[in-house]
Amino acid sequence: MTLLSPDALEAALRKIGAERYHHLHPFHRLLHGGGCTRGQVQAWALNRYCYQAVIPLKDAALIARCDDPAVRRAWRSRLVDHDGEEGADGRDTEGGIAQWLRLTDGLGLARDMVVSQRAALPASRFAALAYLDFVRSRSLLEAVASSLTELFAPAIIGERIAGMLSHYDFVAPDTLAYFQARPPRASRDSAFALAYVRAHATTPERQRQVQDALVFKCEVLWAMLDALYAAYVSPGHVPPGAFVPEDPR
Amino acid sequence: MTLLSPDALEAALRKIGAERYHHLHPFHRLLHGGGCTRGQVQAWALNRYCYQAVIPLKDAALIARCDDPAVRRAWRSRLVDHDGEEGADGRDTEGGIAQWLRLTDGLGLARDMVVSQRAALPASRFAALAYLDFVRSRSLLEAVASSLTELFAPAIIGERIAGMLSHYDFVAPDTLAYFQARPPRASRDSAFALAYVRAHATTPERQRQVQDALVFKCEVLWAMLDALYAAYVSPGHVPPGAFVPEDPR
Numbered sequence: 366m367t368l369l370s371p372d373a374l375e376a377a378l379r380k381i382g383a384e385r386y387h388h389l390h391p392f393h394r395l396l397h398g399g400g401c402t403r404g405q406v407q408a409w410a411l412n413r414y415c416y417q418a419v420i421p422l423k424d425a426a427l428i429a430r431c432d433d434p435a436v437r438r439a440w441r442s443r444l445v446d447h448d449g450e451e452g453a454d455g456r457d458t459e460g461g462i463a464q465w466l467r468l469t470d471g472l473g474l475a476r477d478m479v480v481s482q483r484a485a486l487p488a489s490r491f492a493a494l495a496y497l498d499f500v501r502s503r504s505l506l507e508a509v510a511s512s513l514t515e516l517f518a519p520a521i522i523g524e525r526i527a528g529m530l531s532h533y534d535f536v537a538p539d540t541l542a543y544f545q546a547r548p549p550r551a552s553r554d555s556a557f558a559l560a561y562v563r564a565h566a567t568t569p570e571r572q573r574q575v576q577d578a579l580v581f582k583c584e585v586l587w588a589m590l591d592a593l594y595a596a597y598v599s600p601g602h603v604p605p606g607a608f609v610p611e612d613p614r
Numbered sequence: 615m616t617l618l619s620p621d622a623l624e625a626a627l628r629k630i631g632a633e634r635y636h637h638l639h640p641f642h643r644l645l646h647g648g649g650c651t652r653g654q655v656q657a658w659a660l661n662r663y664c665y666q667a668v669i670p671l672k673d674a675a676l677i678a679r680c681d682d683p684a685v686r687r688a689w690r691s692r693l694v695d696h697d698g699e700e701g702a703d704g705r706d707t708e709g710g711i712a713q714w715l716r717l718t719d720g721l722g723l724a725r726d727m728v729v730s731q732r733a734a735l736p737a738s739r740f741a742a743l744a745y746l747d748f749v750r751s752r753s754l755l756e757a758v759a760s761s762l763t764e765l766f767a768p769a770i771i772g773e774r775i776a777g778m779l780s781h782y783d784f785v786a787p788d789t790l791a792y793f794q795a796r797p798p799r800a801s802r803d804s805a806f807a808l809a810y811v812r813a814h815a816t817t818p819e820r821q822r823q824v825q826d827a828l829v830f831k832c833e834v835l836w837a838m839l840d841a842l843y844a845a846y847v848s849p850g851h852v853p854p855g856a857f858v859p860e861d862p863r
Contacts (some may be wrong), residue, residue, distance in 0.1 A: 487836070592840065595849070
């Protein structure tokens, strides 16, 4: 193993995203291109909630393992983004989880079913848990690196908003608040995480670890779409107990 | 919630197995009925290794949380079954993991690829990890109850041995040692776990927990076959980096 320059390491990480990020998954092509039924969009939002619910847990787990006050403080903004806060005017600002529930509400899913995760595909819960476990158990550097899928998020989100609004009359613009809010946050967060990784992955072994962490995270996102595709597109085998859309496929 | 008698609780648990155990999964019907290609059997053995590798970890995690020496001692036999021991004649007896590797060897899979789990479907690793996390984090009673899928294992294993030997000329009898050894062990272990659950699930809430634990464990096994089916049967989308069989499907 040879030591890469920070620029070469960044290029290697961007290559992983270009090859493995879930923008390449056939479910996303369906979703963004208007190929999904309402039931499939419901299933996507319901299952993706498992991932959304884990994000502040993994962010808090990362903060809980970090000795540097400056890093903890920077990372804390992610908790604010997902859990909201009281604004200067005394009113709550809506966090990402509340915004996601606005989407599932708008899609006609019972909130209790969404929040309990009881109708989600087990594979969705397992993938989200694997992400949480990774952040809890690996090195801080690997935990930071596993967030770097956000480097690739702004592009997919732009495509998603446009695609969903143009193709699905059952998706109202105000239910997409989560995606409206994400790109600047994802850019800020991924810039911080990338700078951290560039500065701290200073041995060939650590550079290998951060690349593996990003591969792992791509696997988490990909596995969630694989499970959705198999249950709700093809072959259409919904596991026992999981959500069954009302509309015919 | 009402309190069930031990017999009624056992009946409820057996009903969960009858409805949710993975003997009902279409992949098993293919596997046992001779409908799999060699590549699909390879993929099954390769991915199931992720689960096999986690079993002694979850059993040790359970022992590590148990205050009762008698339960710890009884549960220890599971470690022996999976990791082997030195026999009275000084020779090692083969544990379940070694036997599983005999199967993957016989199927022509490189041992390093199997043991590293690097070519396994991420969904297989995530499901196995979810099982380990469950045993580590839930109550001891729930951890014990999650093993109760073994109540249903002897029947499926008998079917598997017969089916694989009669249908697949690439499966040699001596590579099925794992399955030859399992039924008496599974019967012994599940009898112990069932007696424990009958004795300790003494409130409606605990009875709900043990049923939920068994449902969860059925979800783990089912999710592994869902992932296999989606990657290697239909729609046949192998995720980036995962095993690709050499034979055409």
